[in-house]
Amino acid sequence: MGMSGTRFAVTALAGGLLLSGCTAAEPTAGPSAAADGVPATSSVAPPSAASPLSAFEQQLPLSGDFVSQQTATTGSVRIERRADGSTWAVLTGFSTGDASDLRLSLKEGALDQDASGNWVDTAGYSFDIAALDPDLPDQEIPIPGAATMPEIRTLTAMDYQGPDYPSLGSVALAPAA
Numbered sequence: 001m002g003m004s005g006t007r008f009a010v011t012a013l014a015g016g017l018l019l020s021g022c023t024a025a026e027p028t029a030g031p032s033a034a035a036d037g038v039p040a041t042s043s044v045a046p047p048s049a050a051s052p053l054s055a056f057e058q059q060l061p062l063s064g065d066f067v068s069q070q071t072a073t074t075g076s077v078r079i080e081r082r083a084d085g086s087t088w089a090v091l092t093g094f095s096t097g098d099a100s101d102l103r104l105s106l107k108e109g110a111l112d113q114d115a116s117g118n119w120v121d122t123a124g125y126s127f128d129i130a131a132l133d134p135d136l137p138d139q140e141i142p143i144p145g146a147a148t149m150p151e152i153r154t155l156t157a158m159d160y161q162g163p164d165y166p167s168l169g170s171v172a173l174a175p176a177a
Contacts, residue, residue, distance in 0.1 A: 056106075056149035057081055061176035066157070066169040067111070067119045071097030073169020075137065077155055078176055087146035089129065089155065091139045096168045099159035102132040104141055107154040111172040121154050121170060132157060 063078040075094035081087050089104065096102070108124025127149060130141045156170040 051147070054147050054149050055151045056146055057087065059151060059173075059175070060087065062152075062173040063176035064155070064171035064173050066094070066096075066171050068169050069119050069156075070159075070166040071168045073097070073157060077171050077173075079143070079155070079173065080176075081146075087143040089141040089143055091132075091141065092137070094132075094137050094139065094157075096134065096157055099134060099161070099168060101160040102134050102168075103158050103160040104129045104132050105156050105158060106143070106149070106152045107156060108150055108152060109154060111154045111170050119170060121156065121167065124153075125150070126156075127152075128160075 061078060061080040063076065065076045066073045068074075073094075073096040076092050077094075078090045078092075079087065080090065106127045106129060107121050108126075109122035111119055111121050114120050127145065129143055132141070133139060153173055154170050155173060156167045158165055158167050
């Protein structure tokens with residue numbers, strides 16, 4: 001069928017649906033009486049009290065140890081969802097090199113070693129989480145936006161200094177025990 005035949009078929013289908021008078025009934029809030037006087041039940045389900053968890057939240061808790069990238073970086077992280085629904089990154093024993101603007105980010109891409117043995121993060125979105133205090137080895141960082149994040153595989157401490165924005169150290173996240 002040529003282009004004009006395809007357009008005609010689509011137009012005819014749309015016109016046929018329009019002229020057929022297809023309508024949808026508005027859902028009712030509660031039971032209604034059927035023609036025989038017996039109450040009918042509503043097919044509309046009540047809204048769920050709990051919001052569905054994001055792909056990231058479904059992974060939690062996650063944990064792992066830092067590996068060095070652009071500078072010596074040590075410590076560990078545990079990412080957890082708390083009873084109030086908030087999500088936090090808990091850094092323990094964290095230490096890294098000098099950085100004028102140390103930031104924490106979460107990344108979709110995995111952390112892999114290249115042919116020369118260097119740790120690199122693969123492609124994917126990166127989410128800037130918060131500033132880090134380089135003088136505090138133990139920190140608790142809230143993770144805003146966790147409710148909308150996709151699956152996350154890597155946590156990175158980076159120097160938020162252009163043009164390169166170097167990754168100082170990262171964690172390959174895994175399910176926590």
